[in-house]
Structures are given as C-alpha cells and as structure tokens.
Amino acid sequence: MKEVKISTRNLTLHYGTKMALNSVSLEIPAKQVTALIGPSGCGKSTYLRTLNRMNDLIPGVKTSGEILIDGFNIYDKDVDVVNLRKKVGMVFQKSNPFAKSIFENIAYGPRINGINNKNVLEEIVERSLRSAAIWDEVKDRLQDSALGLSGGQQQRVCIARTLAVDPEILLMDEPASALDPISTAKIEELIFELKNNYTIVIVTHNMQQAARVSDRTAFFYLGELVEEGKTRKMFTTPDKKQTEDYITGRFG
C-alpha cells in the first residue's frame, strides 16, 4: 500500500442507543480512490461522515476510537472542526448549490477564509471550475444562478466549490446516484483525474462504478467492516463469502 493518509482504529459510533459502526479499523492510502460499498444502512455513509466530523451535527451521536489523518487524531479534544473540514472536503449525494451565482458558489469557501480580492477570487474560481471539468460549459455565464444548471452540471459545480478551499481529501457520498449515465460518466472521469492530487473516499451503491473508479474497496455490512483490499481482488477473489455474495448481487 502507498503512504497512508487516513488511519481508522477501532471506530465505534452510536446514534443514541443504536450502534451504527462497530469497531471499524481501516487504512486509506493517499492519492488513491477508496470505494465504500455495502447495502443501505450498513454504516458506509456514517463512516464517511466521521472523516470530516459531519456526524457531530446530529444530536445523540457518540463516537469512540481514533481516526488519524496525517498522524493526528481528528477526534482529539483540541481539534478545530472548521479547519478539519477545510482539509477534508465533501461532495453530497444530492447536488446542493447555494441560491447564488455560479461564481459566488465557488467563491463561498475562499470568502469565508477571508479572501476578498477580486483577482484572487477570479483565479480560484477559474482553477476550481477547470479542475472540476466544467469551466468550458459555464465560463460565459458565471454570474447566472447555479440553480439554472442541469443536475450533472450542478454536481460538478459542487465539486468545484469543494476544490476551491484546497482540500487534501475528498469525501463523496454517492455523488452520481441522482444523475443520468452521461453525467455519471463525466463525474467518474473527473474522479479519475482528481486522484492525482487528492485522496478520494467514495460511497457508492453502484458495483460497476466502484469497480471502475476505485483502487481499493471496503465492504461494510451491519456496521462492520467485513473486508477491504485492492478493488481488483475484491471483485474477483474476495476472501469472505459475504463479500462475494454482495458483489455478485446475491443480496443487498
């Protein structure tokens, strides 16, 4: 395995009294794509959201164990969640652009970091939109509302918005599940590009997608990490029967 970016040790998470993650230990390599798969409710999205502490927002969540990013435990008491989230960006299942112009959507992150210089912002906006492979489609209408774009375009704008704060890790929660096949293909190509510069963790329900875009795959079931390894191996000769059953579509 390449250099480890995220190292999870015995991570257990409860929603109130219900256990959602049971002692998950997982290493995620830098600048590769790791896919999290498993049936609905298996804990893969919950796990993804522990990586930028989005679960903190839900009342009644209790977490134990450690998640080390670059060797530092992000659940330490003195960790600044705001800084963590700048380093660990997130793209959501449903594209969620703000009711602002395309430009202002991308500039939102830089602006809250105190960047107000127009030239600097323009540069960041262009670079982010180019990285998200949507610059050519929107460059002539940056001042139009982002809500007027198609679903696939909106999702790429949301990816650009995430890139604009210069994260090191990208979390993607089923980023293409609401998109048509062509838009999905574009997002997948984009993921392939992005992994040169970012560590990507992606939750997906789509087995083919996991097989296509990821270097490693982790299979979750009932809040436990059943098996993880190189995607090619996971999809051809998994060690566990459960993994094989899920991947071949026997359940889930």
Add this chain to the structure above:
Amino acid sequence: MKRMNHKIKGGILISLTAGSVILIIAIIVLILTVIVIQGKDRLTWEFLTSFPENGMTEGGIFPAIYGTALMVLIMTIAAVPFGTLTAIYMSEYASESSVISKSIRFAVRTLATVPSIIFGLFGLGFFIKFVGTGMDNFFLGGELKWAQPNILWASLTMALLTLPVVIVSVEEAIHTVPRELREASLALGATRWQTILKVVLPGSKSGILTGTILAISRGAGEVAPILFTGAAYYLATLPTSLSDQFMSLGYHVYIMATQSANVDETMPIQYATTLVLLLLTFALNLVAVVIRYRFRKNKK
C-alpha cells in the same frame, strides 16, 4: 331507508356549513359597506394631511397617521432583530427536544395569547415605572423625563405584543432552508454563525419580511398596549423626541367614540379614520400574503 337518512344528514350538514360561511361573509361585507359609505366623503387629501380642529369636529388626522407610523417604525426596529435572533437560536442552536427550546416555545405561545391590555399594564409597570424611573434617577438625578408615557415605551410595549408573530414567521422561514445547504456550507469549513449569516438568513429573507409586515399590521391597529404607555388624546405638535407622547389612529377612533363632546359632528371623521386604519392594515396584510405566495411558488 338508511341511505335516505344519510342523504338528509349530509344535506343538513352542507346547509349548516354553507350558512355559516354566508353569514360571516355577510357580516364582513356589512361592516365594510357601512364604514366605506359613511367615511368616504371625508376621506380627502386634506383630511389626511391636516391637524384636528375645533375639538376634533373638523380638520384631519395627520398627527395620528404620523404617530402611528413612527410608533410602528420604532416597534419594528425593536421587534424584528430581537425576534429574528430568538428564532435563529430556537431553530439553529437549541435542539428541538431540549428544555430551553421547549420553554421558549411555550413562552412564545403564551405570549401570543396574552390579552393586549395586559401588555399595556405591563408596559406601564415595567417600562415607565421601573425602567423609566430608574433612568430618571440614574441619569437625571430624579428629574421627571422618562418615567411617564412616551412613544418609546409605547413602541417597546407594542414590540412585545408583536414579537410572537415575528418569531413564528422567521422560524417557519428558517425551517424551509434545506438541511443540505447548511451541510454544504459547514463542509466547506464555514462556522455555524457564518452558515447562518450567509446561507440561512438570505434563504429566509421573505419570511422575515412577511413577519415584519404582519407585525406592523398588528401593531398599527392595536390600542390597548399604548393606552397607558404613550398615546395622547390630542397634541398640537408632532412628536420630535423619544420622550414625547404621540397620537395614534386606533386610539383616535377610540376617543372620538367615547370622549367626544359632539358625537354627531365627529361621527363622519370617526368613520373616515376607521376607513384609513382598515385600508392600512388590509394593504399590509395583502403585501404579506403576496410575498408569502411568491415565496412558496419559488420554493417549488
């Protein structure tokens, strides 16, 4: 036989409900017609822009319009930010099931049902007797300035009365801002407060506006809260300072109906004043309804 029975029962129910509706509409139409017919002749530009004359048997109602507008303005400045902050706290910070949130909600609901005369008495006791006396003793060495009715205390009392309207409208609007947008903002490294300021509040703009307008239309028509706290029977000059008393439309109607020296002569003026007050509140409510309607349409 049984079926027949059902039909008769249904028919009676329909006639009862329809009858009630017709009765209510008839009452409203009657009230409006009487007021419009009796008041319309007096309703001139001059009436709106001149002072009352000859013991209110002649002249206009300008000071009452001016006083109402000023009072409503001060009330809005007090009630809208305060109500908005409360709504933000309740929906963004306090968890739905927490004791604090439940008690605030209970307090707001109770506040909305308190009779308006109680607000008037509270204003008298709290603002004038307590705060006003305190200010006079502290700043002016006991000289009487703030410990008496004035437009500031009346407006603040009215602000308390309209606070629930603002809180409920703003909270509703805040709830319509999708969770996904908050998450998007937080995931970009925004603090909670930045998220509220840049995503939640802009998304609730029309709700805040609707709440403001409804509060204004409520405040413009109420009399009881300002009865002891600042409204005056008659003033020869317009209020120029927060410690001045003021005239108000609602109170003007009240005194003309109960304290008039010559009821026959003040009657037309009274109708015209009532008409002005009605038109004002109707217009404000209409604006609120339109904003709300357009807002809902945009959401879909």
